[in-house]
Amino acid sequence: KKNKTSHIQLQSMGRITSFADLMGMIKDKASQGKAALVSSNTKSKTVSFHLSVLRATTHDPSTPPGNRHLAVLLSAGTGSRATAASAVESIMERLHTTRDACVALKSLIIIHHIVKHGRFILQDQLSVFPASGGRNYLKLSGFRDEKSPLMWELSSWVRWYALYLEHLLSTSRIMGFFISSTSSTIHKEEYEEMVSSLTNADLLREIDALVGLLEEACKIPDLPFSGGKYLADKITHLVGEDYVSSINELYTRLNEFKERSNTLNFGDTIELVCALKRLESCKERLSEICHGNWKRGWIDGFWGLVLEVKGIIGNLEDNYGQIEKSIVGFGTREKRYESARFTDRLIIGYGDAVRFSSGRFSNVDRFNFPVSGGRL
Secondary structure, eight states, X not given: OHHHHHHHHHHHTTSOSSHHHHHHHHHHHHHHHHHHHHHHTOOOXXXXXXXXXXXHSOSOTTOOOOHHHHHHHHGGGGSOHXXXXXXXXXXXXHHXXXXXXXXXXXXXXXXXXXXXXXXXXXXXXXXXXXXXXXXXXXXXXXXXXXXXXXXXXXXXXXXXXHHHHHHHHHHHHHHTSOTTOOSOXXXXXXXXXXXXXXXXXXXXXXXXXXXXXXXXXXXXXXXXXXXXXXXXXXXXXXXXXXXXXXXXXXXXXXXXXXXXGGGOOHXXXXXXXXXXXXXXXXXXXXXXXXXXXXXXXXXXXXXXXXXXXHHHHHHHHSOHHHHHHHHTTSOEETTEEXXXXXXXXXXXXXXXXXXXXXXXXXTSOOOOOOOSSOOO
């Protein structure tokens, strides 16, 4: 009876619910102990970061990576390029060698934090790792953890989250800066001036990438039925912040198109209509995902701008339906409308080496719309 009571208490505390959980705890203690022993005998930064990664990516589904361990890993951005590279290598090694869904999700959360809160030197190392690797950048499209019903559910989160982060990195590559990054700021007027200097083709390409990121966000799995709520909530919160940042970027670009409405040719108009239709299809799902205090009034204003730009385009062509019919003549790529103008452009794979330092925003900081919620 005493043993049964203890087991129930442990279950209610979210620590041990099965033999698999017990084995996970043992693995965590063993790997951390080994790393701590090695760390005590060496001053290697690589070993230190490896230990922090192990402590931040335990097998426990009830605890996301701790702030203290995330801070240690983010501190790698204050050192040399070699220091930053060793931290990213430790994270990627943990991600690619584990077969546990909780460990994989926590590793992906760390990557997301680097994109959002890391210094540029750390972000840059993340963007070029690996130097080659093809489309499946994080190599988790076939991830499966069948130890328990919970791990099976969380496996779908691993596959989706990895793909979402691939889209986030790819979109950042196209934009020339990291989406949702809080590491730098720029005056709003200066940023809008830079956007106004872009060609219609560049604006449409960036809008296409941003809408694609939001489309991937809409595919977020349902909350796990068997547990793992804390991990799911942490991921949802991070994605929600990306949503606010993405529509901030879209707002500036749609406003620019609003100013250029009298100079748009028919091809540009079709491109923009396609993007607006895809964007509107995301609205309901995004509102379900980001139902908290996410600058609600400002977001509503953004969707109002979408309708306004759509109306301007309709007035320009006298018949919005005529434009929609023209879309049929354009092919689709990965369920996304694209103009024939983009078919000859260079498509950069997710694994290609990209250094944002050579982009058009290389010598300036960025303006960031503030998002709700504290940063870690």
